[in-house]
Amino acid sequence: MSRGKYxxxxxxxxxxxxxxxxxxxxxxxxxxxxxxxxxxxxxxxAATEERLQAWPRTAGPPVVMNPISRQNFIVKSRPE
Incomplete structure (x- = not known):
């Protein structure tokens, strides 16, 4: 037990x-x-965040550029 203490x-x-x-x-x-x-x-x-969110994507569904600051990882344009 003495080793655990150290x-x-x-x-x-x-x-x-x-x-x-x-x-x-x-x-x-x-x-x-x-x-x-x-x-x-x-x-x-705020300006940087706005610019990142306005960045156009050419393939796939739109995603949030900084998913760590948000809880959702994929932004859906319409409810499913």
Whole structure:
């Protein structure tokens, strides 16, 4: 049972170290840089989403360009 204690402790410790490294490098930007305007500008995001949804498809049924942000994967033009 004593080995399990060390394994669980090591897993928890490595998760804490990974979280701290991610927080310091990504959010605090210790290596410089800034968050791009394409992420912070809500109008840009809305315009991009509109453009992606208006993109014409030439074959197959219309699909949503970003299925992760929606629950439906295939857009149906009429109910079946």
């Amino acid at each position: 394994i669980v402790g090591a897993l928890v410790g490595s998760a804490v170290v990974a979280y701290v490294c991610d927080k310091v490098i990504s959010d605090d930007k210790i290596f410089g840089g800034s968050t791009p305007g394409t992420i912070t500008n809500k109008a840009w995001g």
